[in-house]
Amino acid sequence: MSTSAVRNEQRYALPVEFGKVDAPPKNPQSAESRSGSGLTRSVLVTHPGLQHSHQLALALHEKNMLQGFWSGILVAEGDELLPWWLPEHFRKRVRRVGIPSALRVHPIRFQLLLQASMRLNAGQGGDRIHRLFHWFDAWAAKRVMASRPKVVIAYENAAYHTFAAAKAVGARCILDAAAFHHKTVAEQLNPPDTPYTPEVNRRKDAEIAMADLILTCSPLAADSYQANGVEPARLQPLLLGADPKLVTPITSTRRDGPARFMFAGPLSFRKSVDLILAAFARLNAEGFQYELHFVGGVVDQELLGAVQDAPGAVYHPSVPQSQLFDLMATADCLLLPSRSDSFGMVVAEAMACGTPALVSSQTGAKAIVEAFPESGWIVEPDGEALYNALRKLISDPALMQRARVPALLASKEFTWERYRARAGRVLQEYLQ
Structure with missing residues (x-):
């Protein structure tokens, strides 16, 4: 497939990383790598939930560029033991990702609160989740000031304070936008506003303004940002992937029935x-x-x-x-x-x-x-x-x-392995 087509395209024992203490992990960068021009362990990825952030963080780790992955949702390495007290329904959902535990922070309070918010039907459930994301954003921002990464990748609606802190320590800011531009969404769906909608949109606009680069999930999503005034040079579509196992052989004849x-x-x-x-x-x-x-x-x-x-x-x-x-x-x-x-x-x-x-x-x-x-x-x-x-x-x-x-x-062109290869290459070239 052509390049142009693709573009159109630890063990747990109640540790710090699981939210017992708010202090960030020690910066694994050496003095040499921090003072040099290299990107070794210099990129921080933060996300209040998960989405595809673990795949992007893994792409960076595979390039030896990941300084830390801070997520409100727990992930674990393949043979990593989970906390004994973790409920079974949480265990079944834990993604196994090859990112060492020393590079990860998973404050459990955010996962518990997110699950609670999603179960509440009364009132403005969306507003509760937005406020939770904004709390995570403020939590991460304080730790950015201490860990001082060279690059911060944060996600839409959880990057406002994080990017401000990143700018304060001289880091570059990359926004990973999982949705269309909010003005495009409003045009397409005309969703009802809530009392918190103006604040959500204000933060999104500020995140876009602070971002040195904006990653989108597709060229179509990138178009929505360009249509709302974002310069094409700051936009980079990265199509996502999937890795299910093929469970039925492909045959030349179809099954019986409608x-x-x-x-x-x-x-x-x-x-x-x-x-x-x-x-x-x-x-x-x-x-x-x-x-x-x-x-x-x-x-x-x-x-x-x-x-x-x-x-x-x-x-x-x-x-x-x-x-x-x-x-x-x-x-x-x-x-x-x-x-x-x-x-x-x-x-x-x-x-x-x-x-x-x-x-x-x-x-x-x-x-x-x-x-x-x-x-x-x-x-x-x-x-x-x-x-x-x-x-x-x-x-x-x-x-x-x-x-x-x-x-x-x-x-075959849209597996997570291919996504990580594309993302790693794009970010390495951009940051160098």
């Missing part, structure tokens, strides 16, 4: 679940046979009810990752016609299972289909376009079968 479609993600307006339901309601009324599987959490309870009532639809609550891949591998097509999605990791995951994807023009993972046109389909995020595309695929399931091998080939 076409099987799958949606994976939160049931929400943003993901266009309403459009999916409307399109299949029309197809059902016309007598078409199909299976429609929804997998994931619930943002909108009304959508959950509609899914449960829809003919031919099956709802699976959030499932373990291995089970998710099994479901993906037996689907004929993944659906992600989002109204606003800076990437859409499930597209890369599905393709790694040999399952092609139908995505919208406002889904960043469309870059995969653009680079490998036979691996899926791109439609506008509106009901008529989605209906027409689905009708064509249901009428001729061989179209989806023929796309399975190209989808698998496309996935």
Whole structure:
């Protein structure tokens, strides 16, 4: 695949790192490396949650550039023991990442508070999470002043104080933006404002202004920043990846039965679940046979009810990752016609299972289909376009079968290993 296409693209015993004490770990840099021009262990990555930050931190560690990875969500090395008191449901979610514990800080208070906030349905749940991220930002900023990295990579909505501290110690600031520019999101979704929205957006604008470089999850997301006044020279798209195991062999003949479609993600307006339901309601009324599987959490309870009532639809609550891949591998097509999605990791995951994807023009993972046109389909995020595309695929399931091998080939360029190679190379070249 061409470079241009890709671009369009320790043991735990209640230690300091797990939040018992607020002091940062000792700076592992030698005096020589700190005073020199090299980048050895000079980059700090901070994130109140996780997202793909552990993959970026690992990319830097593989280049011997990582000074520290501070995350509100615990990760562990492959053979690292977890705290005996960690609840079982937390244990199952711990990502195994090859970053030494000496380089990591995981203040447990943030993970506990984040989990509590996500379980509370009353009031402005989003505001609670925003305030928690801002608290993490202030927590990290104090420690930046002590650890004095040369480069700080922080994440959208948790970089305001961290970047100010980084500037104070002469460090360069890199913003990893997981979403579209907030003004673009407002145009696409018109989300209701809360009393805290102006403060959230004010901080986001300040983060963008302080950033020397902004990483986005796709060229489409980079376009949203450029459209809102960010200079192209400060933008760098880095398409994400996936590493599921292939659980079903790719064959030249498809399984028996009606076409099987799958949606994976939160049931929400943003993901266009309403459009999916409307399109299949029309197809059902016309007598078409199909299976429609929804997998994931619930943002909108009304959508959950509609899914449960829809003919031919099956709802699976959030499932373990291995089970998710099994479901993906037996689907004929993944659906992600989002109204606003800076990437859409499930597209890369599905393709790694040999399952092609139908995505919208406002889904960043469309870059995969653009680079490998036979691996899926791109439609506008509106009901008529989605209906027409689905009708064509249901009428001729061989179209989806023929796309399975190209989808698998496309996935080879969008693994986490390839992401780390791209990210490591881009950051090394930029910082040198």
